[in-house]
Amino acid sequence: MMRLVLLSVISVFLLVDYAKAELICYRWTEEDIKTMGPSRTIETERNHCEGVLGHTYTETFVECGECSCCQQVLVCHDWTEEDDKAMGSSRSNEDEKKYCESVLGYTWTQGDNAKYPECGLCYCCKPKS
Structure with missing residues (x-):
């Protein structure tokens, strides 16, 4: 019973978090199609979308338009005064990466935003x- 309640709470949290994020269609690249193989199945696509790419797979096409693999829209996080203070003035790229991912829970791209064009040149x- 305790596990069921815990799973229900986690599921509700995930649904609420999912609803807040803006999603867009992820278009399969030639590399994706090659990796999934010529006889790919829905399960193959789901595993690739979620497991390899870290996106969200849906069969309803409601979440992000006309495709089944949806990715979050990511935008630049500009360092705040609080961020600067927490990381210190002599911080390294590695310090910023750890802070971005571990403290803020965001995505570190180091400026390579081909998959996240709305993030611009941000890291x-x-x-x-």
């Missing part, structure tokens, strides 16, 4: 809500 990207 630390957060979900658009």
